[in-house]
Amino acid sequence: MPISDKEIKLVDKMLGGDRLALARLITMVESRHPSVLEILKGINPKTGRAYTIGVTGPPGAGKSTLVNEVIQAFRKKDNKIGVIAVDPSSPFTGGAVLGDRIRMQNHTLDDNVFIRSLGSRGSHGGLSRATKEIMKLYDAFGMDYIIIETVGVGQTELDIIDLADTVLVVLVPEAGDSVQTMKAGLMEIGDIFIVNKADREGADRLSKEIQFMISLKPKEDEWKIPVVLTSAHESKGIVEVVREIERHKAFQIDGDLLKEKRVKRREEEFFEILSEIIERKISEDLRSNELRRILDLVKNGELDPYEGAELILSKILHHRQGLN
Ligand SMILES: Nc1nc2c(ncn2[C@@H]2O[C@H](COP(=O)(O)OP(=O)(O)OP(=O)(O)O)[C@@H](O)[C@H]2O)c(=O)[nH]1
Ligand SMILES: [Mg+2]
Structure with missing residues (x-):
């Protein structure tokens, strides 16, 4: 749809x-407005600058407090930040889920921080797609950092590591068995733990346990995964967290790893756009008489769906071809 x-005015305003x-x-x-692809196409030249940080972990671990x-x-370093709080279990979408709204409210008056919550029922076309597209909007808006908070409970719709x-x-x-199994999955994906x-008992023990699990991991590159102790509700350890994020960023830029990630993401994005355009074209054409006839034959069982699709x-x- 054109x-x-x-x-166009809305996009210009946003870019401004x-x-x-x-x-x-x-x-x-x-809400998958019919013009989404065109809007994203329009902002594409303005994207590619933002750095994305995924924050994941068990429910109630203190992710929002830390974020x-x-x-x-x-x-304090004058960066512009966009946050997407993804909660697959929540039907709510929009400004922020209640808890996050309370915890992040110090920033609602700050023009350089934008926070949005995303629940599964609110995002037509899937959480993963909506998250990627909101990231594009944030990027075009001029965010230096995009933070994605998501609950890490095994396999979810959203693979934070891809984003x-x-x-x-x-x-x-x-303690607890569920946390143990969850940890195993989370061990695979952390760049920083x-x-x-x-402030609670057992933090040092857990830290050692994580260090040990890290030491068992096959090394893919020279990045030494750090473990940082924090007490987010008392603002303790935050300076160290930010330092490690910046260190990891610099590490990836120096080794061209960031560039490689971006190449891979552009490829994935391209195929996603391509299939969306093809799907859209087919459903548009199915409204035309000729193709409807084929659909009707399939519906009546006179033509098998494989032949119909071909x-x-x-x-x-x-x-x-005829057009060219
Ligand atoms: N004792 C202690 N409590 C904390 C700390 N950080 C956060 N909390 C508390 O832990 C609770 C959960 O914090 P959240 O930041 O909402 O945790 P979350 O991981 O975002 O939770 P979900 O998004 O619901 O999965 C809140 O009551 C926080 O005040 C901490 O360092 N120490
Ligand atoms: Mg949270």
Whole structure:
């Protein structure tokens, strides 16, 4: 669908720093407005600058509290920050889920911090796609850092490792089998480990345990995975966390690792866009009479779905060739 004048104006406003325009574009992305692809195409030249940090860990580990502190530390360095709090279990979407709203409220009056929550029911077309697209909007808006907070409970719809340049895994000194299994999965993906609630008993033990698990990992590169102790609700250890994030960023830039990640992401993005365009083209053409006829034959069982699909594809390709 071609982009309307109203939408072009909205994009221009967003690129000019208008927060309300940004909020409205995010809502359009979440609800899969028909012009989403065109909007994203329009902002694409302005993207590619932002650095993405994923924050994951068990429920209640203190991720939001920590993110709140990290935002403050980045703000002191005059960075612009966008946050996406992804909660697959929450039906809510929009401004912020209640808990996060309370914990991150110090920033709501700050023009250089933008926080958005994403629940699964609010995001048409999947959490992963919505997150990626909101990241694009943040990037074009001029965010220096994008922080994605998500609960790490095994396999989720959203693979933080595919989206983030640096993954922070937040753990807490608590026993329990479920935490043990969760830890195993989380061990794979962390670039930096945080032992939060270090004010509690068992933090040193957990830290040693993580160090040991790290030492068992096959080394993929020269990055030495750090373990940082924090007490987020008392702002302790935050300086160290930020230092490690910056160190990991510099490490990846120096070794061209960041460039490699971006190449891979651009490839994935390209195929996603390609299939979306093809899907859209087919559903548009299915509204036309000729293709509807094939669909009806399939529906009535007169044509098998495999042949029907091939026929439709060949007709679309044929039609395309005829145009050139
Ligand atoms: N004792 C202690 N409590 C903390 C610390 N950091 C956070 N908390 C508390 O832990 C609770 C959960 O914190 P959140 O920041 O909401 O945790 P979360 O990981 O974002 O939680 P979900 O998003 O619901 O998974 C809150 O009551 C915090 O005040 C800490 O360092 N020490
Ligand atoms: Mg949270």
